[in-house]
Amino acid sequence: MLPPELSISVRHDTSETVVALIGEIDISTVPQLTEAVEQALAETSASRLVLDLEKVTFCDSQGLGTLVVLNRAAARARSALVLANVGEFLHRLLDVTGLKQAFLIRE
Secondary structure, eight states: OOOOOEEEEEEEOSSEEEEEEEEEESTTTHHHHHHHHHHHHHHOOOSEEEEEEEEEEEEOHHHHHHHHHHHHHHHHTTOEEEEESOOHHHHHHHHHHTOGGGSEEEO
16 A cells, blocks of 8 residues: 655745645645645745645544644744635534634635
8 A cells, every 4th residue: 555645836926825735634744744834934925825725635633733733833924824725525524623713714
């Protein structure tokens, strides 16, 4: 069995930085996600950091916890973390865990 993968691309605009994710957010990929988001926050003065989750196929509890940590890191960097293109699975997961209210979600 192959390990889960996560592809990450970053695009900087004047008003926001978009971090697009493809694959799974889980215990094996959260270090990669954390590093990419922290680097994007360090390289930008944009007021928003958008995580484009359209092509995320899975997120485990470690992934959810990492999203919470990244939300706090963005706030410390004076940026707002926005979850965009959140799929049905992740919407349900955020709802069930009570975390939906903790995030700015762009439909």
